[in-house]
Amino acid sequence: MIREIQIENFKSIKKMKLELGRVNVFIGENGSGKSNILEAIALAGAAAGDRLDNEFLFSRGVRPSEPRHMRCALNSEAPSSDIVVSLSSQDKTRVNFVLTHDGRPYSSWKCKSSGEASVILKTSRMLAILEMMLAERETNAPIDSNLAPLSKLIETDRLASAIAELRELERTTEEDDDTELVLKTDKFSSLKSDKSKGVKDLMEFVIFSPENQSLRTFEREGQIEPLGIRGEGLLKFLQVLDSTPSYEDAFLSIRKRLKILGWFDDLFVPASERNSTSKIEIKDRYLSESAGRLDQFSANEGFLFLLFYFCLFSTDLTPRFFAVDNVDASLNPKLCAHLVTELASLAGANDKQAILTTHNPATLDGLDLNDDEQRLFVISRGDEGETKIRRIKQKEGSASDVKLSTAFINGYLGGLPKNF
Structure with missing residues (x-):
């Protein structure tokens, strides 16, 4: 796993260090820089794979823009030329990326040194x-x-x-x-062995932001397999799980977890559809047999989001290290809390490391901050506009019985707007 990340001179980030656990939740007001932290990690992953063209960055969830907007350009100082991202992994490997851009039209970012x-x-x-x-x-x-x-x-x-x-x-x-x-190192090629899993994990890092319509499609040209950043490819992914004996238990586990929705009974990939993978069938326990089953077009979007998250965390087909931006999208507040608890369990069982961002206070109630592998961070802007990060800790026997959701909404944790 990636244990420490240092970022310098990227968008709103002047200089920052954060220490990650297995499941990490970011909160903060809009524009505080949560997504910028994720993009800096994805940029480093692209540099490790020597894939810094805009098309590749976009497919990983980075929002490429003009070089002057990718570098930190706060009022207090002129923007410098280099973006620096350093990461330390659990296997005692540390990598350092120095990224530069010559500013010419149609030019890509370059890893300035071999690293x-x-x-x-x-x-x-x-x-x-x-x-x-x-x-x-x-x-x-x-x-x-x-x-x-x-x-x-x-x-x-x-x-x-x-x-x-x-x-x-x-x-x-x-x-x-x-x-x-x-x-x-020479473009980190020697670090791609099994002895450098942290670097391999970094190279696969993706920022997922699933969207309702994309979750209902088969797959799209150019998406990173097996799942695109908007949720594309989910139906094909289910077909693979259903038709591959080694993933039988994973598929069963996903279907069981979906029963947190009171109306859900089961999920099927019809045998007649396994070649085209254009349809799934969802059994609603309240529907009569004559009404038939739902498909991905008639299912509610909250169900599809849950299905995507459980698939993402449940097998070795998906990246070991990734982020989900706005994990609370389309979900009931109480369901958000339960989802985070479920995802923390799946992450430990399937060796996943995730960063989740959220604006829903209820999401925080699914975290167990007595477990050091579950971490909560507040992202904010400093006096000069720079993005800052602060970890919230809660130890066993804490005197406070206030829920994290209550502490957040009442302003005890920070990360809330102050202008109104």
Whole structure:
């Protein structure tokens, strides 16, 4: 998972650092910069994959605009040329992206340098690994497959000097502290191995903003598979789940979770439709048999939004790291709270990491802030217009019995307009 993100000089963000859990909820007034944070992460993901053209950025949920509007241009200072996004993952890998644009028409953003990455380990462990690499090189022995990705990034001279520095550090200090080894990378190609899951997760990062009409369509040309940012491809996705034995349990789980809607009985992909995937059938327990079943066009939009979210969180077919902008859209307030609880459970079970934005106070009541992997952040603007972020913490045994929704709407958490 991605654990820490630092952003500099992007839209309304001057400089920011945030530490993520598994499920992260952003609240704040309109225009505070919630979506800008998501877009900065998506921009870094596109840079990791060397795909910074506007068409690709748009398909990932970024709103490309003129370079002067992509850079921070607050009144207090002139806009600088570089956007910087740094991310640290759970596997102790850190990557740093420096992005620039020459301002010419039809030009794309570029990753200014090949990039930096770092590995953080205990000094003794780092020394043992580097000594093993050096020994393998001196004897021309095959590189251990587990070390190959890291080995490709270190020149022999740098390897020898790093070993000397670590030996001296080990000799002069009593504690076996963490040591950081900074590496230059070639477009992060060497970091795409299984040993760098954080970078792979970043490259797949998508900002989903499902829309009613898109959820009712089969798929659209150019969408990122399996699910587009507006919800395109949902029907085909259901067909895949229904026709693939290994996803039978996931499909059953999705249908069970949908029963939080009192009228819902079951969901089917008719055998006659499995080739065209143009239709699903939804059984409403209140309808008579003669009335038949609903399809995606006659179903209410709240049902389709729930169906999309459960699909997104339930299988390895979808990204491990993603965002959902306005997760409360089209949903009843109490249902929003229950949805967040369900999504937190699914995220843990299926190794997903998500950032959710919301304007509905009731959504917050689905969070368990005593679980450190569920985190709430308030996004606001500072005195100079810069986007700021603050984490809300609640520990076991807190004296306050006020619901988070009440605390939000009463202004205790912040993130509300102050001009009226």
